Amino acid sequence: MMLLDLKNLSSGYGAIEALKGINIHIDKGEIVTLIGANGAGKSTTLRSITGLVPPTSGEILYEGKSLNGVPTHRITAMGISMVPEGRAIFANLTVSENLELGAYLRRDKAENEKDLERVFALFPRLKERRKQAGGTLSGGEQQMLAIGRALMARPRLLLLDEPSLGLAPLLVHAIFEAVDAINREGTSILLVEQNANAALKHSHRAYVLETGTIIMEGPSAQLIADPRVKEAYLGE
């Protein structure tokens, strides 16, 4: 069943057109990855879905409803959470407060408590540091906090923007393990990555974006073996 459907989506900043009519869809339960070089339009895709950048043309359908023109906070309320590039942790707030803000729209305290335990089970480090200011965490911990914070909204679709950026290999591995675990619990994921190798290994399907256009798509297992992908994105 289709969860998200981008139909001929164009988007950009002023005169610069970052997306030139892309078609992407995500089925329920999938991890879909979007790979491509810096400036290909990966982040713009996510920012268009969440309404941070208004699409210039085309349509975004989520659970059959159009997201065009819907303000960002309403989109979050509809079940889409995004972990922005650079994590965007509230550095002056504690880890606990960051997680609390993730659950901003939810009023059921008992359920929030349960989700908090879920996040702490996924990232035990956050539990140890819950009284610390978000800004004092290491890069990896901040990434965990950003993902945990997004999960506190209990999204049906999770958008991840470069979760492995700037992390040591061991932490990259841990983050991708967490992505798999989140998906096993039923959350669909759209993963944007420059680390094409890891992204393809941890996803069902993939799209390759180049200067605002989708140039290839298919099952990740297939793309990872494709000579063109290998040459351009896997560095082989």
Add this chain to the structure above:
Amino acid sequence: METFLQQVINGISQGSAYALIALGYTMVYGVLRLINFAHGDVYMFGAFMGYYLANIPWIESRLGTSAASAVFVMLGAMILSAGLGILIEQFAYRPGRSATRFTLAFWFGVLGAGGGQLVGQTFASVVLGAVVGIAVGAVLEWLGIRPVRQESRLALLIIAIGVSLFLENGGQQAFGADPKFFPQIIPTTSLNIGPLNLDSQRVIVLLVSLALMVVLTVIVQYTKTGKAMRAVSFNLDAAKLMGINTDRIIAFTFALGSALAAAGGILVSLLYPRIDPLMGVMPGLKAFVAAVLGGIGSIPGAMIGGLIIGMAEVMAVGYGQSTYRDAIAFVILVLILLLRPAGIMGKGMIEKV
């Protein structure tokens, strides 16, 4: 020594009033990165609302000079000013933030009305000015000159100055340009604590200001809305992604800041009961200096900055330099900009990309 202690008390009460106004500057700066130059005029508006509320015949006859009437006047003026803050945000700054169709016509209308007011002090000239302004704005827009862009800080600043002029001139129209005398809503008595001779007004100003600052701190630190305010001030987009209706939080911030300014207006009017529509200009500027001194965007910074400015001013007057009373704050501004531009509690300038 006694004089000195007396001056310290005076300085703290004067300073806490500045701190109340400075808090509004710093909170609005926090969420919008905007110096709301109309803030001093909201302080004036608060004082006038207090004046009118205290002069309602029913209040005068039933409550007279009592704690109940003081509370009524204070809360009433704070609520009305909070409303004004929301209106300012809604009709002036929000269109400036999201380029809507009629921004330019709207603002030329306001400018025109201001011009009309300057030319002839009649209602007709103000209306004529507004109509001409709207027409000019509409033509410019039609010619393809776009309304203020979303990221334009300069446009927001100009809007802020426009709102300030609008409130000052509007205040002269609505309240009259002549000064009025703020009624004594609390009884004046002298308290003798040891060698100190304090009048009750100063003590009340001090206690009420401190209480309001405690309430504000609790709201910002511990309530859900307060946390949302801090989130908005740290990263607007990330706050939206949390599901926070950022426009509502921004409006709430204006309301909170305006209510505090109104409280400041009334408290100062208890000490210096002469009120007029331009009374907000100087305290507004000084409170702005206080906010910069404390580190703009920092709430404790605004409190400390206000106290320092008030103390410096009272000391200058107390030790014979009353000519320089109004200059002190600006000397401090120059010094802080030279020595520590980020302010006492500021964390240095982080340029957002």
